[in-house]
Amino acid sequence: MNQPTTNGHSHNDHNNNRPAKGKPAFASQLKLPLIAAPLFLVSGPELVIASSKAGIVGTFPALNQRTTEGFAEWLVQIKAALDPGNGEQPAPYGVNLIVHATNPRLEADLAVCVEHKVPLVITSLGAVSDVVDAVHSYGGQVFHDVINLRHARKAAAAGVDGLIAVSAGAGGHAGYISPFALVNEIRQFFSGQVILSGCLSTGRDLAAAVTMGADFGYMGTRFINTQESRAAEGYRQMINESSAADIVYTDKVSGVNANFLRDSLAKAGMDDATLHDRSDIDFGSELMPDENGEASAWKDIWSAGQGVGSIDSVPTVEALVTQLEADYRAAILEQAATLS
Ligand SMILES: Cc1cc2nc3c(=O)[nH]c(=O)nc-3n(C[C@H](O)[C@H](O)[C@H](O)COP(=O)(O)O)c2cc1C
Known part of the structure; x- marks a missing residue:
């Protein structure tokens, strides 16, 4: 019998693919x-x-x-x-x-x-x-x-x-x-x-x-x-051409701080002057595709991290x-x- 303990771990961890605190078996x-x-x-x-x-x-x-x-x-x-x-x-x-x-x-x-x-x-x-x-x-x-x-x-x-x-x-x-x-x-x-x-x-x-x-x-x-x-061709190209200085950390797209490619913000009409304040946080709509299988902001405003400067290929x-x-x-x- 696989008895759960108070920390959520079961007693027979060593038998069920999940050593208690060591590396997971899949490692x-x-x-x-x-x-x-x-x-x-x-x-x-x-x-x-x-x-x-x-x-x-x-x-x-x-x-x-x-x-x-x-x-x-x-x-x-x-x-x-x-x-x-x-x-x-x-x-x-x-x-x-x-x-x-x-x-x-x-x-x-x-x-x-x-x-x-x-x-x-x-x-x-x-x-x-x-x-x-x-x-x-x-x-x-x-x-x-x-x-x-x-x-x-x-x-x-x-x-x-x-x-x-x-x-x-x-x-x-x-x-x-x-x-x-x-x-x-x-x-x-x-x-x-x-x-x-x-x-x-x-x-x-x-x-x-x-x-x-x-x-x-x-x-x-x-x-x-x-x-x-599944990224669009233009997205991948922008990453190839970007470096850390092209990444903008802002909460103005969805209410939560995230990193975005500056040029994609600009194409969506958001530059430093026009980024408007939004405080509505709703992951249900932000991170959920719409009826066309596409999602609000993240479809056209492209997110990427500061590591883009080391990426120049697909x-x-x-x-x-x-x-x-x-x-x-x-x-x-x-x-x-x-x-x-
Ligand atoms: C375009 C994009 C979409 C992301 N979507 C999710 C997501 O749906 N769920 C999640 O947990 N993290 C998401 N993340 C965060 C990544 O899982 C991960 O933490 C991050 O990309 C690591 O930083 P790096 O991009 O500098 O490697 C996303 C990141 C990017 C760039």
Whole structure:
């Protein structure tokens, strides 16, 4: 019998794919300790399948599908593509759920995750023990993204397995704290997995993240510029041509601070002078495709992190991961050599 304990962990963790506080079992299946971050409107099954097949963890937001039924269909497609068919463990993948009162689909989408035993559930905004317990019931892992210590402590108390430290300069709803400060302070009280998010674009960046104490890196913007992403051609081109100075951190698009490409803001009529004040925060509409499968602001106002300056190509995911791995290894070997 799989008895839950007060911290949400079950007694037979070692049997159900989820060591209590060590690396998740899926880590041993990976080529690199890297998660391709969930990207609103950008990540679909193609990107997830290519990422997970390449040896990292592919993920997508459940809300990238307009309905819970459509979301379930994507899971079926992803699972079929990742099943090696020889009885071996399929490559891991993950789903992002927005845990907020304005997301009417949370309960139904969570039930679909449980039904399909999604290996990694990434929660945003709310960290609640009910969601954690539901995912733990089948041996899944919950990683929760946070931008500060207050949120990190709340999520740790809810029993999450990993904390995604979203630091300054990240794409999407970025944080404002230095990655060094955020990772070190989280480490002081949290013994689970720490995943660093924000401006990681190269294999060297990933090696640096691991050196500073992260268990995994989390790359968003880098994966917008891949063949398998759903980003518009103009979006990818703008990323190729941009550097950190072209990223604007503003709450004027949706009421929540996020990083956007300056030229896409300008095309939507928003420059420094005309960005108007909006205080209405409603993730239900901001992060939910409309009846045409498209979403409000984020369709034409393009988000990206400050790591854009290191991106000037649109490779296949497989080619990208091969390059990331080569650079990651080279960086670690160079570091090791400095000790001798
Ligand atoms: C276009 C875009 C869409 C995003 N959508 C989501 C989302 O739906 N859910 C989520 O948890 N994070 C989302 N993020 C944040 C990423 O998951 C990740 O934290 C971030 O991209 C990492 O920083 P980087 O872009 O500098 O690598 C998004 C980021 C971008 C750039």
